[in-house]
Amino acid sequence: MSNRSPWFWLFLSPVVLSLLLVVVVPFVYGFLFSFTDWNGLVANSFVGFQNYVQLFQEAEFLNSIWFTVKFAVVTVLLLNAMGLGLGLALLVTRSIRSNNWLRTIFFMPNLIGGLILGFIWQFIFINVFSDIGNRIGSEALQGWLSTTSTGFWGLVILTAWQMAGYIMIIYIAYLENIPKELIEAAKIDGASSVQRFKNITFPLVAPAFTVSMFLTLSMGFKIYDQNLSLTNGGPFNSTQMVAMEIVRTAFSDNEMAYAQAKAVIFFLIVAVIALTQVFYNKKREVEM
Amino acid sequence: MRRNKERRNLLGLEVFGIVLGLIWLAPFYLMIVNAFKTKREIFSGVLGLPETLNIGNFIQAFEELTFLKSLFNSILISTLSIAIIILFSSMAAYALNRNKSKLSGVFFFVFVAAMLIPFQSVMIPLISMFGSVNMLNAPGLIFMYLGFGCSLSIFLYHGALTGIPKALDEAAIIDGANRFQLFWYVIFPLLKPISVTVAILNVIWIWNDYLLPSLVLGEANATIPLKMFYFFGQYTKQWHLALAGLSIAVIPVIIFYFFAQKQIINGVSEGAVK
Numbered sequence: 001m002s003n004r005s006p007w008f009w010l011f012l013s014p015v016v017l018s019l020l021l022v023v024v025v026p027f028v029y030g031f032l033f034s035f036t037d038w039n040g041l042v043a044n045s046f047v048g049f050q051n052y053v054q055l056f057q058e059a060e061f062l063n064s065i066w067f068t069v070k071f072a073v074v075t076v077l078l079l080n081a082m083g084l085g086l087g088l089a090l091l092v093t094r095s096i097r098s099n100n101w102l103r104t105i106f107f108m109p110n111l112i113g114g115l116i117l118g119f120i121w122q123f124i125f126i127n128v129f130s131d132i133g134n135r136i137g138s139e140a141l142q143g144w145l146s147t148t149s150t151g152f153w154g155l156v157i158l159t160a161w162q163m164a165g166y167i168m169i170i171y172i173a174y175l176e177n178i179p180k181e182l183i184e185a186a187k188i189d190g191a192s193s194v195q196r197f198k199n200i201t202f203p204l205v206a207p208a209f210t211v212s213m214f215l216t217l218s219m220g221f222k223i224y225d226q227n228l229s230l231t232n233g234g235p236f237n238s239t240q241m242v243a244m245e246i247v248r249t250a251f252s253d254n255e256m257a258y259a260q261a262k263a264v265i266f267f268l269i270v271a272v273i274a275l276t277q278v279f280y281n282k283k284r285e286v287e288m
Numbered sequence: 289m290r291r292n293k294e295r296r297n298l299l300g301l302e303v304f305g306i307v308l309g310l311i312w313l314a315p316f317y318l319m320i321v322n323a324f325k326t327k328r329e330i331f332s333g334v335l336g337l338p339e340t341l342n343i344g345n346f347i348q349a350f351e352e353l354t355f356l357k358s359l360f361n362s363i364l365i366s367t368l369s370i371a372i373i374i375l376f377s378s379m380a381a382y383a384l385n386r387n388k389s390k391l392s393g394v395f396f397f398v399f400v401a402a403m404l405i406p407f408q409s410v411m412i413p414l415i416s417m418f419g420s421v422n423m424l425n426a427p428g429l430i431f432m433y434l435g436f437g438c439s440l441s442i443f444l445y446h447g448a449l450t451g452i453p454k455a456l457d458e459a460a461i462i463d464g465a466n467r468f469q470l471f472w473y474v475i476f477p478l479l480k481p482i483s484v485t486v487a488i489l490n491v492i493w494i495w496n497d498y499l500l501p502s503l504v505l506g507e508a509n510a511t512i513p514l515k516m517f518y519f520f521g522q523y524t525k526q527w528h529l530a531l532a533g534l535s536i537a538v539i540p541v542i543i544f545y546f547f548a549q550k551q552i553i554n555g556v557s558e559g560a561v562k
Contacts, residue, residue, distance in 0.1 A: 001387045007467035011383035012395065014376040015438040022435025023402050026413035033413065040416050089301055096302050098309070104549050105309045108316075111545050111552070112538055113496025115513045119520055119534055120319050123334075123527055128318055131334045161312070166556065173557040211560050222406050225498050225513075229520075246408045247499070260412050267409040274404055 027267075030260045038257040051261035060237055061262060064245040065269070071152065071241065072220030075159050079216045080209070082160060083167025088201075090168070091175050103172075107165035114162065118229025121158045125150070125230075151231040151239035158226055163219065167212045174208035175201070210281035217277060221270050242266050316538070323532040330527050345532035349519070353533055358515040359540075365426060365501075365511060366494045369433035370487050377438045377486065378479055381445030382471055386457065396446065403439045407499070415503050429504045433494055441486045444559065448482040449475075481558075488555035495541075512537050 001008040034051055036043035055061050086106060093099050109117060125144040133141030144150040178201060186196050224243040227233065233240035233248075240248070246266060250259035322330055323345055324338035349355075380399075384392050418428050452475060460470040476483075498513040505511065507518060516537055523529045545552060 001383055001467065003387065003389050003391050005467075008383050008387055011379040011467075011471070014372075015380040015399075015434065015442065016395070018376075018431055018435035019399065019402060019438060021417075022414060022432050023405060023410055024398075026410040026417060027405055029413040029417070030410060040412070041420075089305060093298060093301050093305065096298065098302060098306055102305050102309045103553070104546075105312050107549075107553060107556075108312070108542065108545060110556075111492060111496075111541050113498065113513050115496070115498045116516060116534055116537055117315075119516070119530065120315050120538075123322070123531060124315055124318060127330070127527065128334050161315070169553060169557045170560045173561045215560070218406075222408075224408075225496075228498075229517075243406070243408050247411075250412050251503070256412055256416070263406075263409040263412065266406060267404075270406050271404050 031264055033257055034261040034264050036257055038260070040254070040256040043257070047257075051258050052265075054258065055262055055265065060240070061245055063238065064240050064242050067152070067239060068221060068241040071155060071223070072217060074156055075163075075220045076213065076216045078156065078160050079163055079167050080212055082164040083212060084171050084205070086164060086168040087171030087175055091172060103165075103168075105165075106168055109162045110166045114223070114225030115229045117158060117162055118226045121154065121161075122230055125154050145231055146235060148235065148238040151234070154230055155223075155226060155239065158230055159220075159223065162226070163216070167216065170212050170215075171205060171208050174205045178204050206281070210278065213277055213281060214274060218270060218274055221273070242269075316542075319531050319538070320535055322527065323535045325528055327526065327528050345528050346536065349529050349533035350536055352522075352529075353515055353519050353536065355536055358510055358512045361426075361505075361509055362495060362511040365429060365433075366491055369430045369437070369494050370490050372430065372434050373437045373441050373490055374483050374486055376434060377441035378445045378476060378483065379471060380438070381442045381449055382475055384442070385446050385449040386454070396442075399439045399442050403443075407436070411499075411503070418504070424504050426505065426509060429501060432500065432504070433490075436500075437490050437493070440489065440559075444482055444486055445479060448479055452478055484551060485555040485558045488552055489559045492556075 001011075033043060035046060035048060037045055037047050090099055090103055122145065129141040129144050133139070145154050182200055182204075183196060186200055191199070222243055223241060224247070227239070227241050227244050231239040233244055242262070243266070246259050246262050249255050249262060253259075318334065321337055322334055324340075324342055325345075326342070329339060384396050414432070415424070418424055418432070423431070456474055456478075457470060460474050465473070496513060497511075498517065501511050501514050502517065505514060507514075510518065516533065519533050520530055523533070
């Protein structure tokens with residue numbers, strides 16, 4: 001199909017049109033509007049970098065970035081450790097009957113939306129935790145989600161529970177591709193299980209690492225539904241992440257141009273992290 | 289000796305796995321048992337089983353959620369969006385894959401690069417643009433899902449198409465098929481495994497999506513997550529009703545999962561590996 005063939009354009013036009021109208025044009029418009037006093041309908045004047053200057057002075061926005069970064073770092077580490085751990089454990093125990101059931105169960109929360117899961121966990125953190133706390137006489141289980149740190153860990157626990165099964169599936173897919181002969185050969189050569197993991201398994205699952213790092217990082221930065229339903233940003237907006245900050249600025253405070261400037265910064269953060277990360281991990285991968 | 293030790297380790301791992309599996313299921317257990325309780329019963333304890341199997345909460349929640357209507361809206365929007373994502377993405381991927389020009393490469397790059405843009409970065413102008421032409425409705429939403437969903441789908445189809453020999457194209461053309469017939473009768477059926485993957489990945493996303501429908505659809509056309517949000521807002525602190533409503537939304541998905549788990553897990557793992 002050459003460039004001049006009408007079929008080429010016919011086949012391409014529906015997606016090009018939708019990508020253009022849904023992503024590209026709004027993205028470019030948004031970028032331009034972030035330098036104006038746009039109110040969602042009209043922009044009266046060009047204000048230069050005023051929105052950007054303002055957002056770097058707004059404590060709430062800076063706090064949401066910091067909270068999101070902390071959240072993303074903790075969940076990326078936790079999810080990859082859990083995903084790899086569960087994946088390895090399920091692979092070793094492949095012969096056992098319960099194995100298939102466990103895989104099914106660990107993956108299950110993934111199919112249900114973050115909004116609904118957040119509501120369910122709100123009940124668990126508030127009512128179930130305090131019930132257990134009363135029974136065992138522990139103060140630490142009382143008042144969850146009412147402080148910034150319990151809100152933070154609540155979000156981490158919810159996300160880990162929801163996503164670990166997904167990351168596990170990715171690791172299993174790559175672990176299963178490691179040729180058994182390699183492991184056998186190393187065994188015969190007298191390598192211990194730690195050495196086998198460190199020198200064979202780990203380098204060969206590097207692509208899985210790239211994929212799950214990419215997925216968990218971008219998920220950690222973009223998370224919204226869980227944030228809305230579990231803590232709703234509270235107490236006092238201290239657990240509000242960047243995505244939610246932008247939605248609030250736009251649709252509760254009606255400051256469209258200002259919210260769009262935040263959205264541009266958000267894009268830059270996500271893009272820079274994603275690209276560096278993929279570039280860095282690609283370099284380390286082993287060719288088979 | 290050595291065998292025995294390995295056996296023991298394996299057994300230990302199994303016990304650990306089962307305990308972890310039960311912990312994983314605990315939230316669902318807590319949701320369901322408490323959905324059967326009265327407000328008073330929840331107040332006196334949330335861990336145990338309910339005194340009676342009282343389905344009153346479910347009936348009330350089912351009505352308040354106008355569940356059949358929300359279910360219908362969710363099914364309609366998900367199936368139509370996925371159908372057009374599958375059709376148009378596979379067509380586009382085919383055109384891009386069978387054209388080795390620079391322009392084709394540029395298009396492919398733009399589609400992949402678009403995946404980097406977070407939804408919040410385009411959300412505000414998008415809603416304003418579609419609002420100004422009165423497209424904040426179900427058809428508008430489906431069109432938006434095509435725009436947001438096509439990148440990953442094109443990427444997956446593009447990879448799969450590389451494995452389909454061009455000789456097939458040539459043979460069909462010689463037999464007198466035009467490009468669309470060739471695609472529809474020869475190529476598209478061969479793409480079925482990847483179409484299943486594309487459908488699964490998109491259905492998990494679209495079925496559960498909350499933010500975009502909340503900005504596009506009114507309460508009258510609400511999908512399940514959207515309706516759940518309104519419902520939950522009304523019944524904060526009335527956990528017996530809220531949990532019954534959540535159970536109603538969760539249980540059909542879990543039942544579906546148990547029937548299609550193999551396809552779902554394979555689909556997700558294919559999608560990530562490619």
